[in-house]
Amino acid sequence: MRAIVFNQFGGPDVLHEADTEVPQPGPGQVRVRVKAAGLNALDGKIRSGSMATVRPTTFPAIPGGEFAGVVEALGEGVSEVQVGDEVLGWSDTGSYAEYALATSVAPKPADLDWQSAAALPVAGETAERVLTLLGVAAGETVLMHGASGAVGTLAIQLAAARGARVIATAGLANQDYLTSLGATATVYGTGLVERVRALAPDGVDAVFDLAGKGALKDSITLRGGTERIVTIADFGARQLGVTFSQGSPQRSAVRLAGLAQDAASGKLVTTVTAYPLGQAATAQQLSDAGHVRGKLVLTVS
CATH class of the missing domain: 3.90.180.10 (Medium-chain alcohol dehydrogenases, catalytic domain)
Structure with missing residues (x-):
């Protein structure tokens, strides 16, 4: 072959x-x-x-x-x-x-x-696994770093389906894309803490780092500690006391089938x-x- x-x-x-x-x-x-x-x-x-x-x-x-x-x-x-x-x-x-x-x-x-x-398989499993680890629930605000990729695209929509508000970061070229998925978009980099605080005066309840580009320290500042912060991309997480989540062997074909049906119907983009x-x-x-x-x-x- x-x-x-x-x-x-x-x-x-x-x-x-x-x-x-x-x-x-x-x-x-x-x-x-x-x-x-x-x-x-x-x-x-x-x-x-x-x-x-x-x-x-x-x-x-x-x-x-x-x-x-x-x-x-x-x-x-x-x-x-x-x-x-x-x-x-x-x-x-x-x-x-x-x-x-x-x-x-x-x-x-x-x-x-x-x-x-x-x-769908890898991005869907990753997005759902981390949202579950974070315990994302209705009425909460979730900050997602580097959310314009495959996992972020699904994670924004799945978090919104749980009733959460998502603040998502990406480069300038992807701001409208994040907004189209239902997130409140902002750029990453210098001044991130101030920008997020302006968008969420009451604070953020959880942080999902998909970028792995130095956003964890700002995340700790915004959360006031390391609780409810998960990264899938920053290998320095453990040194900061932050959870690093890798792929799970517990893959659910049943849940994947559900995601596929949602994608087929247009419910999931x-x-x-x-x-x-x-x-x-x-x-x-x-x-x-x-x-x-x-x-x-x-x-x-």
């Missing part, structure tokens, strides 16, 4: 196309013919080697943790899905490829396109920029640079 692989740590240029063996599903797994693969910031961190101590990599490696596609083969004990089902889910083997194995998948609604479906599989290096370079609006997705013909 055709796949994007890397044989050593480095920049996006280490990614290249290769012919690899079609994976065979084990017990509890399905093999999916991938139609679209989601691209995440974590993919670039793994490729660079910066995650090597916590995410060991065996070369050659295929990047990618999520996909949308068609079930092609079933492993022993699988009964929830059938060959030919259209699904989305989390990849066990890397998703930048024509085929991927998966243990947890959800049905793809007919009205949801492949690219939008591939944008996704924003996708797609590249062909062969341009994975270009897409990861954009991801590494930050400031991506919504989700980057690779299409597999």
Whole structure:
């Protein structure tokens, strides 16, 4: 099969196309013919080697943790899905490829396109996990740093669905985008504490840091301590006493199916920029640079 692989740590240029063996599903797994693969910031961190101590990599490696596609083969004990089902889910083997194995998948609604479906598994799980960790509830104000990406796009809407008000930061080019999602938008950088206090005179109840670009100290100032601050991007969090949240092995196919239905009906908005599989290096370079609006997705013909 055709796949994007890397044989050593480095920049996006280490990614290249290769012919690899079609994976065979084990017990509890399905093999999916991938139609679209989601691209995440974590993919670039793994490729660079910066995650090597916590995410060991065996070369050659295929990047990618999520996909949308068609079930092609079933492993022993699988009964929830059938060959030919259209699904989305989390990849066990890397998703930048024509085929991927998966243990947890959800049905793809007919009205949801492949690219939008591939944008949901990782971002949806991350957004819901952190909002739950923060205990976000109706009537509260949540500050989100760097919220114009894939996770932020969903997190703003999911927090609003809980009845919370969201103040979200991004660069100047994404202010209108944040507003369109239902957030009160402001820019990050110098003067952030004063800007947020002007927007929320009664204070913020929780902080979700998606940027990892030095906003935690300001967050502690705004919260008056480290309670109810969670980051998914700042590796210096523990030194400040702030919770760092990584991906959870408790992935819910049932909840993913609900998010997919909401996206198909228009209740949940996704924003996708797609590249062909062969341009994975270009897409990861954009991801590494930050400031991506919504989700980057690779299409597999």
